[in-house]
Amino acid sequence: MATISINQLHKDDLPWIIEYDETKCIQCGKCSASCSFNAIQPVVEKRRKPSQGLQKPTFEKILVIKQNVSFEHHCVGCGMCSRVCPNGAIKAVRNPNDRYSVRYRAAKADSLKKGGRSNLNTEGRTLDKIKIGRISQMTDPSLDAARHQFELRTAFGRILSADKLSLVNNNGRMETSIQLPPNRWIYPIIMGDMSIGAISWRMWEAMAIATAYLNEVMGIPVRMCTGEGGIPSRLLKSKYVKYMILQIASGHFGWNRIIQAMPDMIEDPAGILIKIGQGAKPGDGGLLMASKVAKYVQEIRGVPKADLLSPPTHQGLYSIEESVQKMFLSMNAAFNFKVPVAIKVAASVTSVSVYNNLLRDPYNIVGGFFIDGLAAGTGAAHEISLNHTGHPITSKLRDCYLAAVHQGRQGEIPLFAGGGLGQTGSFAADAFKLICLGANGVFTGRLLLEIAGCIGNDTGKCNACNTGLCPAGLATQDTCLTKRLDIDVAAQNIVNYFLATDMELKKLMGPVGNSTLPIGRSDALITVDKHVANRLDIQYVC
């Protein structure tokens, strides 16, 4: 037997330890068969039977399940083994003595990569400290959430102030004498923003189907952002593209096929989102590990099988003004100025400067400002970025809104907020509070994966999206794993979650007495945290 040295990786260094009870195990092999990380395997172990008198001790061999100890194949705590075990003989337990991140860096001279979301959770959640405390009672009647008609749609696209509409009297009819910028009235929750490649084709298609279903069957005008990993031509050429917000990020992946499809498109897309940065890893570019660059991903993106890194910035854009002039103009021109174009940045101390600059927008081509907070999810990131860069969404959204209010220009460039919404269970509450703080709408990605079956959480369970070994078939391109995902169940779950959220948004709109979205109605919010009250300019209560 090999000698064991202290520098050898040991299971006590790993984040998760397999607890296995050989007395319950029937050796059915299902646990090892189901483990996509190859973190456990059956082995034959020797057991010594002590001497019972004159004869020598004897040994017997038994078959057991053993944890693999390596950087490549270690348990991430996904728990598939305990799901398949008929006897509850095996489970992964969190190792309080975990030294994995130290050992990895020391062994590999490389930065640690992760998927999912930050597991550091040092900030706490501001949104959970806020309650809806202004209830309409005898001052003005509450609305009945279940039965009244609510108008939940929000504007996506540039809104001109009344004085810029150049209104003229045309035979008694008031008309505008200029071409108005494109605008869409959409549901205030935009889903997706996850690329083909980062997530499996089944998950991506499930989101697209759910979006189409919500629109066509339920009449809820939800839009989906495609993320930047290309878009299947079949979708581009279908009528359903009108529900899609196409994304262009610094990698410009997949745009060749989008451009090629333009002459055959029967509908305009819902919009275009220029992605400058994302909340989970601000200031860093996209990252798709080679293990997820499957053949179709290579085709659709026009790249070979390799780690795909997007640059942290759009090359060719050197200032906010240039971004407006070049990027917004090009993307507006792409669909002949008929499709709203918005921009997404990671929340940052500098977000207000950017927003203020965009508000000048002399060409009326800036159709929305998306701010992504640090609790957002990602398919893959350096842990250092995930855990240590970024800015919470709540105060930054508020800052931007108040900056617009200060100029009397709120609503002219709609604000959308995202990043970790629904983290503590209720997406509708988070959305509602951000809308009261000034958001015209919100966006969500990671939550959709959780709705579809992701078993990861904020305290270190799984979060292995970067490995391409997603045991739920969501963040993988492996056929065996992708086919674990039931596309119909995933899509139905998303639809159901939206219907529940729709109901819950109304359950919050009713009590505050708004039948339309309460954008900027911060008077409806209260907090028992004085700092939060001061920073967000909402009422402190105790």
Place this chain on the structure above:
Amino acid sequence: MQKEEINIKTLENNKRMSTQELLQLITSKINEGYTNFRIEGCGQHNIGGSSWAKDRNEELTFKITNPGQRAGAMALAGTNIYIEGSAPADVGWLNSGAKIVVNGDCGDTAGHCAAGGKIYISGRVGTRSGALMKHDPKFEIPELWVLKNTGSFGFEFMGGGIAVICGYDCDDINSVLGHRSCVGMVGGTIYVRGKIQDIADCVDVQILNDDDINFLNNGIKIFLNEINKNELYNSLTIWSEWKKIVPLPKDKKDKNISVKEFRQTKWVEGGIFGDFIQDDYKVYNLAATDEGRLRIPKWNSDNCVDCKICFNNCPQNAIETENKLYSSNNTKCIGCGICEAVCPNHCWNMNSTRKEIS
């Protein structure tokens, strides 16, 4: 012995009797044995409500002009209320058995929460009329009869009872139930004659059956007699002009197709990735056989001594050993790796299916 009709004028010498004064006066007169009242009102609330004759076998009758809101509110069986001319809001609020006849129009929320008695209105009624009507099975079914039409949001949350909206003199009106009526309606029946629009989706609009026609035919005669408009009988009894509104049973409310059906019938044929991937949309188990395996065992004959340890330990009975050539049956093997683990001579190797794909 029945006493004579008592006449109460509530406005004399420009001095108006308050609601409290009027209602307390009525109560004291009832306690003296009076049962017939003629009241010249001046907007006092709740006239005729929550009263009963001293002798419980007798009936109370109120003939009212110019009432205030909530005429006949909380009125009991044995009370007859006749209102000459129109009445403001809440006529028959929480009616619990009275007959209330209004010879004119009513304001909003007529018959609101009525759970008994009959209300006959010879004109129009305002918004939210008939809302929250109920039927307690120990008592008679409440009825609300309206000759013309209702305002919007009528019959919200209706839980029982019968409303009849006759749609007379409504030719210029798009909807004799206004807009968005019947929201949250869970019980009861509304009969309506004429055009309706924009009705809540929790109800079903049906044609009349014989029982409905029978009920309406008898009821209309009584109604027209009460409001002195017998001459309208023929014009209101063309049954093809009538409809019946009832709440939808819970199981019929969800009429939407499933997402799966949507994918199969409406979505892009063959899936949006059909150009790249032939996906049969089959779902693999976590420990799947065949192409669902994450790892596949490969046998190497060099060291094999035909000991059959793998054969005996395979939990899926997937190993075949014909002519000393070992193989694993793909339809049984889940790729657990037990063959590799137990073989003393390292004849089995688990190969990742992933490597082969990528």
